[in-house]
Amino acid sequence: xxxxxxxxxxxxxxxxxxxxxxxxxxxxETSRQGNLFGIIGMAIAITVTFLSIDxxxxxxxxxxxxxxxxxxxxxxxxxxxxxxxxxxxxxxxHSLVGLAAVFVxxxxxxxxxxxxxxxxxxxxLASLIEMSIGAAVGAITFSGSIIAFLKLRxxxxxxxxxxxxxxxxxxxxxISIIILTYFLCLSQSPNFFWSLIAIxxxxxxxxxxxxxxxxxxxxxxxxxxxSGWAAAGIxxxxxxxxxxxxxxxxxxxxxxxxxxxxxxxxxxxFNVILGGFGGTDQTSSKxxxxxxxxxxxxxxxxxxxxxxxxxxxIVPGYGMAVAQAQHALREMVDSxxxxxxxxxxxxxxVAGRMPGHMNVLLAEANVPYDExxxxxEINNDFANCDVAYVIGANDVTNPxxxxxxxxxxxGMPVLDVEKSKSVLFVKRSLSPGYxxxxxxxxxxxxxxxxFADAKKMTEDIIKNL
Amino acid sequence: xxxxxxxxxxxxxILSIFVGYYVVWSVxxxxxxxxxxxxxxxxxxxIVGAIIASxxxTNLSVFNQSSIFGFLAIVLAAIxxxxxxxxxxxxxxxxxxxxxxxx
Numbered sequence: 001x002x003x004x005x006x007x008x009x010x011x012x013x014x015x016x017x018x019x020x021x022x023x024x025x026x027x028x029e030t031s032r033q034g035n036l037f038g039i040i041g042m043a044i045a046i047t048v049t050f051l052s053i054d055x056x057x058x059x060x061x062x063x064x065x066x067x068x069x070x071x072x073x074x075x076x077x078x079x080x081x082x083x084x085x086x087x088x089x090x091x092x093x094h095s096l097v098g099l100a101a102v103f104v105x106x107x108x109x110x111x112x113x114x115x116x117x118x119x120x121x122x123x124x125l126a127s128l129i130e131m132s133i134g135a136a137v138g139a140i141t142f143s144g145s146i147i148a149f150l151k152l153r154x155x156x157x158x159x160x161x162x163x164x165x166x167x168x169x170x171x172x173x174x175i176s177i178i179i180l181t182y183f184l185c186l187s188q189s190p191n192f193f194w195s196l197i198a199i200x201x202x203x204x205x206x207x208x209x210x211x212x213x214x215x216x217x218x219x220x221x222x223x224x225x226x227s228g229w230a231a232a233g234i235x236x237x238x239x240x241x242x243x244x245x246x247x248x249x250x251x252x253x254x255x256x257x258x259x260x261x262x263x264x265x266x267x268x269x270f271n272v273i274l275g276g277f278g279g280t281d282q283t284s285s286k287x288x289x290x291x292x293x294x295x296x297x298x299x300x301x302x303x304x305x306x307x308x309x310x311x312x313x314i315v316p317g318y319g320m321a322v323a324q325a326q327h328a329l330r331e332m333v334d335s336x337x338x339x340x341x342x343x344x345x346x347x348x349x350v351a352g353r354m355p356g357h358m359n360v361l362l363a364e365a366n367v368p369y370d371e372x373x374x375x376x377e378i379n380n381d382f383a384n385c386d387v388a389y390v391i392g393a394n395d396v397t398n399p400x401x402x403x404x405x406x407x408x409x410x411g412m413p414v415l416d417v418e419k420s421k422s423v424l425f426v427k428r429s430l431s432p433g434y435x436x437x438x439x440x441x442x443x444x445x446x447x448x449x450x451f452a453d454a455k456k457m458t459e460d461i462i463k464n465l
Numbered sequence: 466x467x468x469x470x471x472x473x474x475x476x477x478x479i480l481s482i483f484v485g486y487y488v489v490w491s492v493x494x495x496x497x498x499x500x501x502x503x504x505x506x507x508x509x510x511x512i513v514g515a516i517i518a519s520x521x522x523t524n525l526s527v528f529n530q531s532s533i534f535g536f537l538a539i540v541l542a543a544i545x546x547x548x549x550x551x552x553x554x555x556x557x558x559x560x561x562x563x564x565x566x567x568x
Contacts, residue, residue, distance in 0.1 A: 011513075018507045019484055025492045025500050028560040035499075035557060038507055039550050049513045059520050059527040066519070066536050067512075070543025077544070078551035086498060086556075093505040093549055096541045100511050103538035107518035111531035114517060126471060224501050231508045236474060238514045244474055248481030250504040253489040257497060349494065356497030363495075363559040374494050 002051050008241055010048040015245030017041030022249060028369055045242050083364040084321055087220060087353040088152040091145045094223045098141030098204075101230040102197060105135035108237055109193055115238055121188050127237050128188070132181045134233030135193075136200040141226040143204030148219050151208075152353055158213030166210060167274060173203050211272065214318070214395070214434035216353045217261040218272045225254025257355050264349030264375075266401075266412040294430065297448040299460030302389075302424050305448070307465055309386030311342040313378065315415055316358050317351045319392020319427070323454035326365040329391065332458050333367070335465045344381070345372040346415050348396035379416050388417040390441075391426045392454045394433030400440050409435050423447040426457050499556045506549025512542035 002010075017037045024034015046067075053060070081089050108131050112118050117127040150156035177199055184192035211219050232247025262269050306312055314333070320326060333343045345367065351358045362372055382388060390397055393415075401412045417423050418441055425447055432438050441447055450457050492500050518535030528536075 014510065015481070018510075019481075019488060021503055021507060022485070022488045022492065022500070025496045025503070027493060028496065028557070031496060031499065031557045031560065032554070035503060035550065035553050038503055038553075042507065042510060042546055042550070045510050045513055046516070049516050053517075053520055059532065062527055062536060063516055063519050063539060066539040067543050070540035071547040073540075074544040074546065074548030075551055078548045078555060081552065083556070083559075086502075086552075089548075089552065090498070090501050090505065093502070093545050096545050097505065097508050097511065100509065100515060100538040100541040100545070103534040103541070104511060104514040104518055107531045107534040107538070108514070110534070111518075111529075114520075114531070115514075220501065224504060227508050228504065231511050232478060234511055234514055236471075236478070238517070239470070239474065240513055241474075241477060242510050243513060244478050245481045246507050246510050248478050249485040249488070250508040252482045252485035253500065253504050256486065256489045257501070260494075260497075347495075354498060355501065356495060356499070359495035360498045360556055360559070363556070366559075369495055369560055372495060 002048065004052075007048055007052050010044055011240055011242035012245075014041040014045040014242040017044070018242075018246050018249060022253065041242075083360055084324055085153075086360055087216065087357060088149050090354060091149040091152055091220055091223065094220075094227050095142050095145035095149060097227040098138045098143075098145060098223075098230055101138030101227075101234050102135050102142060104234050105131045105138065105237070106193075106197070108234075109135075109190070117237070123188060125185055128185050129181065130233055130236040132184060132193070132196060134230055134237060135197055136177055136181075137226055137233055138230035139197050139200035140204035140207065141223055141230055143201040144208045144219075144226070145204075145223050147205055147208040148216065148223060151213060152216060158216075160212040161209040166206070170203070170206055173199060173206070177203070207273070210274070212434065213353070214350070215265075215272050217264075217350050217355055217357075218258050218269070220354045221254050221257035221261055222273075223254070225251050225258060228252070228254055261350055261355060264413065266409070292443045294442055295445075295448050296451055297424075299450070299452075299457060300464050301448060302450055302457075303461045303464035305422055305424065306336055306341065306387050306389070306461070307339050309341055309421075311344075311381075311385045312336060312387045312389060313382060313385045313417075313420065314343065314345045315388060315390045315393050315397060315417060316345065316347070316362070317391065317393025317396060318353060318357075319394075319454050321352055321357065321361055321392070323392065323456075325391060325455035325458050326361045326367075328455050328458040328462065330362075330365040330367055332462050332465070335462060339465070343371065344378060346375065346378045346382075347372060348375055348393065348415055349413075351393055351396055375413060375415060382416045382419040385420040386422065388420040388423045389426070390417060390423060391458065394427070394439055395435045395437075397441055398433070398435075398437070398439045400437065403440075407437060409437065417441065418444055418446070421446060424450055426450045426452065426454050428453060496557075496560070499553050502549050502553045502556065506546055506553065509542040509545035509549065512539060512546065515539045515542055 228250025
């Protein structure tokens with residue numbers, strides 16, 4: 001049994017170690033050490049919590065047991081999961097944090113005396129508000145992440161689900177959450193508490209269904225942020241510094257990532273959240289366009305072009321992840337390098353389904369991270385490059401974002417692939433991308449379309465090199 | 466007149482948001498995925514609350530209404546802690562390779 005003050009100091013130390021864990025991620029060299037700090041911080045937090053318990057009842061054994069059960073499930077998932085499934089894994093993990101927050105809040109509501117929050121039916125007002133916030137945000141995080149998980153996993157259609165009156169409904173529900181919290185504080189009635197949680201689950205669900213697949217980077221970051229705020233809310237209830245610090249860190253981390261992702265699409269956060277982007281009605285008006293000539297080629301042409309180039313820039317997108325083409329791509333780059341071709345990779349901020357998605361896949365395929373560049377770092381190099389190899393990306397290369405103010409993606413930062421001498425565009429068909437608009441790039445003189453699956457085409461090119 | 470302890474916690478909270486803001490902006494974009502998985506793992510420090518909640522029972526009845534929620538929360542948070550840190554470790558190990566032997 002250690003004193004409350006000592007306990008608080010240890011929680012502060014864990015909080016600081018968590019800050020260092022995030023700090024480590026500023027470069028790949030320090031990142032592993034950072035992760036270690038995080039693990040130590042967590043170990044300290046759990047150990048001192050055990051030490052703070054004065055009566056070692058038999059319940060203690062169950063705590064260890066459940067900890068080990070959860071731990072082994074987590075470890076199993078962590079080792080088994082393929083890197084391509086990372087977006088849905090992260091979404092799944094968010095949902096667990098949310099649900100854990102809800103459970104802790106419920107537990108605190110049923111037995112407030114355990115947490116020194118007063119007695120049942122007579123909980124301190126501040127604690128009641130804090131646990132309501134923790135429970136509501138946790139529930140929204142849970143159901144929202146479940147929908148995100150289902151969409152990313154492909155178990156649910158990635159296209160936006162909209163219906164009339166959606167925004168009004170959401171607004172009404174949000175207002176009802178505030179009213180419920182008010183009555184809960186007034187009456188302390190469990191009924192209000194349960195309804196609050198139930199309605200919050202509904203909000204999370206309604207909030208995510210109208211958001212389409214390619215907006216998932218924003219959704220995942222947003223849910224990341226929510227899980228942090230939920231933890232912070234519980235931290236206030238439990239008067240726990242480690243939880244408050246961590247909640248604030250995670251909350252602001254997710255918020256910054258959402259901001260970066262929105263900026264990568266030149267859309268406001270509310271525009272993404274209100275959803276419905278890239279619906280089918282936008283495509284119909286564009287398909288009536290006259291058939292424009294397209295140059296298409298085969299693996300042989302592509303191999304010839306790249307072999308004789310002096311520099312090649314690879315532009316990967318979500319299609320590469322779907323086709324799992326990253327390993328084939330790396331092999332192709334290896335043979336190009338043997339031919340003396342300089343190769344680099346250009347990553348758009350919103351390429352893929354989560355922040356940094358492409359970087360992880362390339363790292364998995366052993367691509368050295370100093371060959372991988374962000375949009376701002378590499379965009380000027382396209383003008384001096386011989387071949388741009390676009391694999392599974394579409395909207396992020398569309399020059400229309402720079403030229404046509406009418407276009408839904410106007411103003412979005414795009415990779416200037418059209419400035420390179422020739423563009424190889426690996427794609428299964430001429431269908432428009434997520435934004436539902438035609439890519440002007442397909443019809444350019446310097447573009448050669450390679451109609452095939454990304455992985456198969458890349459493998460064929462290797463054979464021809 | 467004493468300051469309400471809540472104000473101290475609020476101060477910690479606000480300052481941590483600022484710390485988070487500056488620390489996260491310095492994270493390199495290529496590590497944004499590990500950032501998400503590690504924040505996931507650390508936010509599971511909520512397990513601290515779950516442990517206290519699960520010991521709400523007595524020696525005679527370990528499982529009561531409130532401790533059951535605590536135990537469930539322990540399982541969920543533990544999945545996240547182990548899963549989150551290990552998967553981050555796995556990802557970061559991939560970033561280690563090359564760099565030196567390539568050039």
